[in-house]
Amino acid sequence: MKIALIGCGAVTQAVYVPLLSRRRELFEVSAVCDLSPTLAGAVADRLGAAGRFTDVGEMLAAGGFDAVLVLASGSHGETVRQALDAGYAVLCEKPLSLTRAEAAALPPDGRLMVGYMKQYDPAVLRAEALLDGVRIRSVEVTVLHPSGEAQLAFANLVQARDADLTQVRKAEAALLDAALGADAPESLRNLYNVTLGSICHDLSLLRRFTGSPERIDHVAAWGEAPGSIEISGTLPGDSGRFAIRWHYLEDYPAYRETVAIHHDQGTLELAFPSPYLMNAPTVLTVVAPGEARTEWREVTEAFETQLLAFHAFVTTGETPRTGRDGALEDIVTAQRIAARYAVQHGLPLGGEAREL
Incomplete structure (x- = not known):
């Protein structure tokens, strides 16, 4: 499954990069995005991702992947909405958003799993x-x-x-x-x-x-x-x-x-x-x-089990927790x-x- 990562900070580097590196039979990271070009480049180099972006909209428009992992800090509501509206499945780290309005604005039929490992x-x-x-x-x-x-x-x-x-x-x-x-x-x-x-x-x-x-x-x-x-x-x-x-x-x-x-x-x-x-x-x-x-x-590893559950969610429709x-x-x-x-x-x- 081809995926893109949004956010290349601490949890991405310490947790997701090692896990995605050892589960390459299931995941191929095609693109990464971070406001910092340095962080985007470092994570892309470690995972062999060709796409390197500092703008979420540009990455979503460029495509070339099936699903998105939203790993940035803070509220994820608007980023998740953009990814779902573009037709991608999303694994979003907690919290989903800071407001109920952000969550309510998400498409009800969007493929969304929220990460509570x-x-x-x-x-x-x-x-x-x-x-x-x-x-x-x-x-x-x-x-x-x-x-x-x-x-x-x-x-x-x-x-x-x-x-x-x-x-x-x-x-x-x-x-x-x-x-x-x-x-x-x-x-x-x-x-x-x-x-x-x-x-x-x-x-x-x-x-x-x-x-x-x-x-x-x-x-x-x-x-x-x-x-x-x-x-x-x-x-x-x-x-x-x-x-x-x-x-x-x-x-x-x-x-x-x-x-x-x-x-x-x-x-x-x-x-x-x-x-x-x-x-x-x-x-x-x-x-x-x-x-x-x-x-x-x-x-x-709980994070790894969660990634496997996301893979099953996208590929077979298994309901996330x-x-x-x-x-x-x-x-x-x-x-x-x-x-x-x-x-x-x-x-x-x-x-x-x-x-x-």
Whole structure:
């Protein structure tokens, strides 16, 4: 399958380039696009791509590929819309967009898969099977998040400063205005960005395990941005509760994310390593009746499994784990989180979040 890449930054270089290089029997990268000519050239050289672009519209018009991977940072709504309108299948890294309006503007019949790689982690798939039919009492998440530089120090990334990001930053600011209102303070914007940029992975797991939260009861944030964030609320059907605690700890030794699921018959705990470490296993610990304790791990890479799922989606029509509707659920939840925080702290709130 011939593909094109949009965005040649950290996740592309550290994750997608190695994976696409070792799955050349399935994927041929025909073109790459980045605002930085240096990054576009570096990634194209590593993957043997002939097409090198700094403008998305020009690359889509030139064609020569079947599908597009949207891997740039920030909101992807407009880029995804252009690619779908041009008839390409799309794998889009999370978040799909910063606003509900962007998601609603996408063609309903477009072939879109949204990338939440943790949903394709073998440990997550096993946990889903073990949870089938049990009554979940609570889900408790803790994320310890070092700096991106610390997590990627091993990757030897190509750095470049030859891209003009002025218009990109203006567009992102306008989208945040649309989501939260023009008067939303920086504390609210930071909360929303962290929720859609990182905590959305945990929201996507909640969607798989229990369904999206029914109610957001409490939101707290403290420390210098991005700081620490705490979110709690009710699971669907008032069947249980969830709590998410996310901490940015710049000098913490290593990324760690734990998801503990307590149910009437025991506990499942998932311990995720840094997402940038290829084939590092997620550890699933199962505590069953009688205090039997079992650990399970597998080195199959979640990002690679996700790529294989995208290949199956495009070639055979296999349904992805998250499409537009699932991604939109996460955007709605993020806006409900922002709205709850604004109400609790008496902050001005407008835009889409005010409507929830």
